[in-house]
Amino acid sequence: MKLKFLVSGSIAALAAFSAPAQAQTEIQWWHAMGGPLGEWVNDLAKGFNDSQKEYKVVPTFKGTYDESLPAAIAAYRAGNAPNILQVYEVGTATMMASKGAIVPVWQIMKDAGKKFDIGAYVPAVAGYYTAPNGQMLSLPFNSSTTVFFYNKDAFKAAGLDPSKPPTTWPEVTLAAAKLKASGSTCPLTTSWQGWTQLESFSAWHNVEFATKNNGFGGMDARLVFNGPLQVRHIENLANMAKQGLFVYKGRGNVPDAAFISGECAMSMGSSSTYGQLNKVAKFAFGFSTLPYYPDVPGAPQNTIIGGASLWAMSGKPAEQNKGVAAFFEYLSSPEVQAASHQRTGYLPITKAAFELTEKSGYYQKNPGTDVAVNQMIRKTTNKSRGVRLGNYVQIRAIEDEELEQVWAGKKTAKEGLDEAVKRGNELLAKFQAANKG
Amino acid sequence: MAAEKRVFFRSRWLPWLLLAPQGVVIGVFFFWPAFQAMLQSLQQTDAFGGSVEWVGLDNFRALWNDPTYLASFQTTAVFSVLVAGLGIAISLLLAVFADRVVRGAAIYKTLLIWPYAVAPAVAGVLWLFMFSPSIGIASYWLHALGMSWNSLLNSRHAMALIVMAAVWKQISYNFLFFLAGLASIPKSLIEAAAIDGARPWRRFWSIQFPLLSPTTFFLLVINVVYAFLETFAIVDAATQGGPGRDTSILVYKLVYDFKALDLGGSAAQSVVLMLILIVLTVIQFKYVEKKVNY
Numbered sequence: 001m002k003l004k005f006l007v008s009g010s011i012a013a014l015a016a017f018s019a020p021a022q023a024q025t026e027i028q029w030w031h032a033m034g035g036p037l038g039e040w041v042n043d044l045a046k047g048f049n050d051s052q053k054e055y056k057v058v059p060t061f062k063g064t065y066d067e068s069l070p071a072a073i074a075a076y077r078a079g080n081a082p083n084i085l086q087v088y089e090v091g092t093a094t095m096m097a098s099k100g101a102i103v104p105v106w107q108i109m110k111d112a113g114k115k116f117d118i119g120a121y122v123p124a125v126a127g128y129y130t131a132p133n134g135q136m137l138s139l140p141f142n143s144s145t146t147v148f149f150y151n152k153d154a155f156k157a158a159g160l161d162p163s164k165p166p167t168t169w170p171e172v173t174l175a176a177a178k179l180k181a182s183g184s185t186c187p188l189t190t191s192w193q194g195w196t197q198l199e200s201f202s203a204w205h206n207v208e209f210a211t212k213n214n215g216f217g218g219m220d221a222r223l224v225f226n227g228p229l230q231v232r233h234i235e236n237l238a239n240m241a242k243q244g245l246f247v248y249k250g251r252g253n254v255p256d257a258a259f260i261s262g263e264c265a266m267s268m269g270s271s272s273t274y275g276q277l278n279k280v281a282k283f284a285f286g287f288s289t290l291p292y293y294p295d296v297p298g299a300p301q302n303t304i305i306g307g308a309s310l311w312a313m314s315g316k317p318a319e320q321n322k323g324v325a326a327f328f329e330y331l332s333s334p335e336v337q338a339a340s341h342q343r344t345g346y347l348p349i350t351k352a353a354f355e356l357t358e359k360s361g362y363y364q365k366n367p368g369t370d371v372a373v374n375q376m377i378r379k380t381t382n383k384s385r386g387v388r389l390g391n392y393v394q395i396r397a398i399e400d401e402e403l404e405q406v407w408a409g410k411k412t413a414k415e416g417l418d419e420a421v422k423r424g425n426e427l428l429a430k431f432q433a434a435n436k437g
Numbered sequence: 438m439a440a441e442k443r444v445f446f447r448s449r450w451l452p453w454l455l456l457a458p459q460g461v462v463i464g465v466f467f468f469w470p471a472f473q474a475m476l477q478s479l480q481q482t483d484a485f486g487g488s489v490e491w492v493g494l495d496n497f498r499a500l501w502n503d504p505t506y507l508a509s510f511q512t513t514a515v516f517s518v519l520v521a522g523l524g525i526a527i528s529l530l531l532a533v534f535a536d537r538v539v540r541g542a543a544i545y546k547t548l549l550i551w552p553y554a555v556a557p558a559v560a561g562v563l564w565l566f567m568f569s570p571s572i573g574i575a576s577y578w579l580h581a582l583g584m585s586w587n588s589l590l591n592s593r594h595a596m597a598l599i600v601m602a603a604v605w606k607q608i609s610y611n612f613l614f615f616l617a618g619l620a621s622i623p624k625s626l627i628e629a630a631a632i633d634g635a636r637p638w639r640r641f642w643s644i645q646f647p648l649l650s651p652t653t654f655f656l657l658v659i660n661v662v663y664a665f666l667e668t669f670a671i672v673d674a675a676t677q678g679g680p681g682r683d684t685s686i687l688v689y690k691l692v693y694d695f696k697a698l699d700l701g702g703s704a705a706q707s708v709v710l711m712l713i714l715i716v717l718t719v720i721q722f723k724y725v726e727k728k729v730n731y
Contacts, residue, residue, distance in 0.1 A: 066696040066697070067696070069696075069698070070695070070696060070698065073484050073485055073486075073698070076485055076486075077485070077486050091698075094483075094484050094698055097483060098483060098484060098485040098487055099483070099485070099487035099488060100487060101485040101487060248589055248590060249571065249589065250589055251677055251679065257571070257572070258571050261571070261572065263571055391697060391698075391699065393696070393697035393698070394693070394694065394697040394699065397678075397693065397697075400677075400679065401678075401679065401680075401681045401682050402681070404589075404590065404679055404680040404681045405680070405681040407590055408590040408591070408592075408680055408681070410681070423505070426503075430481075430499070430699070430702075433481060434481045434482065434483050434488070434490070434701070435483050435488065
């Protein structure tokens with residue numbers, strides 16, 4: 001009798017002690033931010049976890065964008081997907097076309113009873129991730145845009161005014177000529193050539209990149225970036241290349257190194273390079289808006305964002321979805337947004353965050369950091385909201401391949417762009433076939 | 438190859454039991470994925486597996502109609518011939534030299550074997566940095582010699598870059614086998630030839646090379662497979678298939694399309710690559726092995 005009492009008593013005590021202090025719901029977040037950006041991600045999760053007790057966001061670095069996406073897909077197919085997945089902007093069409101694999105942002109917020117006002121978001125940023133019916137599908141997270149950067153010291157040495165960067169393409173050509181005359185081996189280069197010289201270029205001039213509003217209107221969109229303006233622009237760059245004014249320095253963001261080392265005096269690339277330049281550049285540098293052709297009506301309009309957004313995966317219990325919604329709400333709060341924007345150089349995704357940063361005097365203390373935002377705050381048109389095309393990762397590779405042939409002098413600008421459009425359209429047709437019905 | 442040793446097992450099931458773990462590994466890690474790839478190559482599917490459609494040979498037809506894919510056959514052929522040829526020739530030369538060295542032999546051998554431990558991606562990045570048109574030390578020297586090295590826009594330069602990186606990595610492996618092969622040649626044969634007045638060059642071609650033929654044949658098969666499959670990381674790190682598509686070997690396009698989530702297309706490419714390698718290996722075993730003296 002006594003033994004029985006002892007045993008049941010100790011079992012009860014054990015049970016009481018082993019019950020968790022609070023049942024925290026874990027939210028798995030897979031991302032592709034390494035290095036200092038990875039620390040930023042971890043700090044965001046920690047900030048959220050510290051601010052409440054119900055949910056715990058667990059961020060996991062899963063490699064680069066094009067490694068983490070296949071990993072998540074494999075996990076999803078095995079029934080093991082994370083709650084939140086960071087997907088790069090070119091994967092948007094793939095995520096949107098996935099049947100039932102994701103829960104749209106507006107839906108997850110609504111189900112959790114959270115207030116969600118899409119008007120609070122910066123149009124050019126939110127528009128990229130919004131469905132044709134105006135509902136937001138994924139939460140913009142780290143959005144950058146295309147900017148022009150220049151080496152102020154090199155400008156001074158060439159007799160150019162370092163506080164007056166060239167804003168139009170004729171001015172850029174003149175500046176490049178002066179820089180070359182003063183001994184520069186690389187007056188102008190560009191990173192992410194597909195993004196800066198074709199996509200963002202088209203939006204900046206309010207010219208169509210693809211039909212159906214650059215793909216927002218349907219999967220039967222087709223590429224049209226071999227139009228007269230784009231051909232003219234690539235031909236200009238090819239001519240500059242022949243004269244040694246424009247020097248090709250590689251794909252992706254490899255050319256950033258050429259600018260940071262001081263080899264190239266002017267370049268175009270992502271606004272998120274700001275953080276890196278601030279840390280390591282040994283010269284005075286400046287940021288400016290992307291150059292435009294002044295004779296094109298409607299230019300400059302706005303530029304297209306890069307970076308990534310956060311998608312909520314489906315098939316998760318309602319409690320976890322509530323946690324995802326709470327985290328999204330936290331991320332969108334003006335204070336968190338403003339702090340992130342100032343720390344990383346990525347754009348603030350809400351207007352309130354932009355105003356908060358402005359009021360704090362941050363833009364005055366750090367000239368050039370508002371260039372990216374100013375390009376984006378404008379109202380967008382149907383041709384400048386962004387680009388939403390399937391198989392876009394491969395299309396970007398095609399753009400790189402054909403442009404390289406133009407720079408090498410193997411093809412004319414028109415031939416290169418025509419070929420790129422033709423090959424890209426085949427991929428779009430394939431995507432349409434694979435995702436219909 | 439040494440004469441076969443026959444081992445006789447008294448029980449009927451023990452051999453199978455001993456082979457079973459290896460069999461399971463091959464089954465799970467080779468046959469199952471290969472089978473899945475073959476299935477996937479006949480399907481058109483969206484990334485998440487939500488909609489799967491059987492399209493028969495459409496993926497293969499799309500590859501056949503893609504001129505860039507056909508061009509990459511030629512690129513891969515040129516690349517493999519260069520890598521296998523140079524890899525075997527250079528390592529054979531080094532092995533013959535190392536065989537004759539008496540003093541400090543261990544140092545030379547260690548240095549020559551070291552690159553094998555380097556991961557392919559690291560090798561690609563290493564050579565990329567050395568030969569980078571902007572910041573590479575080797576391109577600096579080349580410029581000083583009057584050669585305008587630009588692997589970003591010049592296809593020949595880009596191909597040279599990846600061939601160098603791929604061969605450098607594989608030399609160690611080949612070197613080890615050649616060294617062992619040379620050591621197994623009875624010294625008496627060489628001495629006899631020397632007494633008969635044969636010069637080193639003649640001794641090599643008449644005695645050492647024929648007796649090395651099993652090793653050379655083995656390395657030929659291995660090097661071709663290496664050039665086709667294991668060089669992906671080098672191309673990815675060094676040139677990303679550029680400029681244009683001029684260093685886009687078959688395996689590079691395959692992995693790129695997979696990462697771009699074209700699952701049917703990349704599965705079809707992997708099936709084609711598998712068939713090519715099977716055919717090449719069969720050819721090698723059928724025709725080249727005849728010339729090997731065991």
